[in-house]
Amino acid sequence: EDFSKMTSGTVNAPDGTDIAGSLDTYMQTAGWTGSQVYQAGGWCRIGSQSAAGSLTLPALNCSRYDNEFAVVVNVKSVQGLTPVFSISANGQTAKHRLTSTARTYLYQFTGGMSKTYITLATSAERAFIDSIVVVRGNGATLYPDAKVITVTGTPEIVETDVKDTDFMHVDTVAVTGVTTNSYVFTGLEAHTYYAFDVKALCSY
Numbered sequence: 001e002d003f004s005k006m007t008s009g010t011v012n013a014p015d016g017t018d019i020a021g022s023l024d025t026y027m028q029t030a031g032w033t034g035s036q037v038y039q040a041g042g043w044c045r046i047g048s049q050s051a052a053g054s055l056t057l058p059a060l061n062c063s064r065y066d067n068e069f070a071v072v073v074n075v076k077s078v079q080g081l082t083p084v085f086s087i088s089a090n091g092q093t094a095k096h097r098l099t100s101t102a103r104t105y106l107y108q109f110t111g112g113m114s115k116t117y118i119t120l121a122t123s124a125e126r127a128f129i130d131s132i133v134v135v136r137g138n139g140a141t142l143y144p145d146a147k148v149i150t151v152t153g154t155p156e157i158v159e160t161d162v163k164d165t166d167f168m169h170v171d172t173v174a175v176t177g178v179t180t181n182s183y184v185f186t187g188l189e190a191h192t193y194y195a196f197d198v199k200a201l202c203s204y
Contacts (some may be wrong), residue, residue, distance in 0.1 A: 001028055001132045006039035011128055014040040031058025040107045044129045047083070047122035054121040060134055062089075062112030063159055069112045070139030072146060073120065074101040074130040085123035087149075088172075089118045089158030094149045098127055106146035111155025 005026045007026060009015035015038055019025070023032040028038065036053035038045040047053030062069035077083050077098035086095040090111040118134065120127075175183060 003129065003156055004046045005129070006042060006044055008039040008041070010041040011043050011105050014038045014045045028100060029058055032056065040128055045126055046120065046129065047124065047126045049125065052122050053127070054119055055129070056117055056119040057132070057134070059115040059117055061114050062116040062134070062136060063114045065137045066111055066139050067112040067155070068136070069109050069116070070135050070137065071107045071109070071118055072104060072133040072135070072139060072143050073107070074102055074104045076100055076128050081125055084123040086121050086123070087118065089116055092151050092153040094151045096149050102130060103192050104143065104146040106139055106143050106148045107146065107151055109151055111158070113157060113159050121191050
């Protein structure tokens with residue numbers, strides 16, 4: 001989520017309307033919930049000067065890759081303040097202080113479920129979120145420059161043999177004769193996961 005639909009206000013002067021009750025209007029996908037949520041010109045502000053804020057993502061299937069998943073957040077605080085920022089899922093939590101310089105943080109979880117709810121929050125004050133990405137696996141190779149924040153706690157719920165309904169189960173399709181270093185797939189369903197195996201026959 002890049003909050004591109006949150007067009008009102010700016011980081012220095014966020015919009016004053018709490019949109020927590022209508023988040024789906026401002027997000028790329030439906031199912032978000034939260035409290036003390038404000039538009040800030042392409043950023044999402046959670047919390048206020050006198051109240052904590054939170055933002056919970058729609059349920060995601062994070063049960064593959066041995067239940068490992070990673071959350072990548074680009075976030076900062078108000079100038080001169082260092083509020084505590086937390087992110088939690090299924091009994092596991094990471095906490096750290098923010099600075100007014102935007103930075104990308106990587107949180108690695110091990111308690112993924114077929115329906116995983118991830119919550120970002122401030123204990124007080126304001127956090128400005130530029131983007132949120134969730135990936136299966138630990139995400140280390142995808143975001144090598146991100147600062148890793150330690151996740152603590154034991155998963156409250158452990159699932160086994162859960163059917164992965166987020167994947168579209170279809171016959172294998174083989175694409176051959178590709179002579180360039182790219183290929184465009186068409187006809188894919190939105191918000192559906194696909195698995196690909198690629199074999200290079202020569203160098204380009």
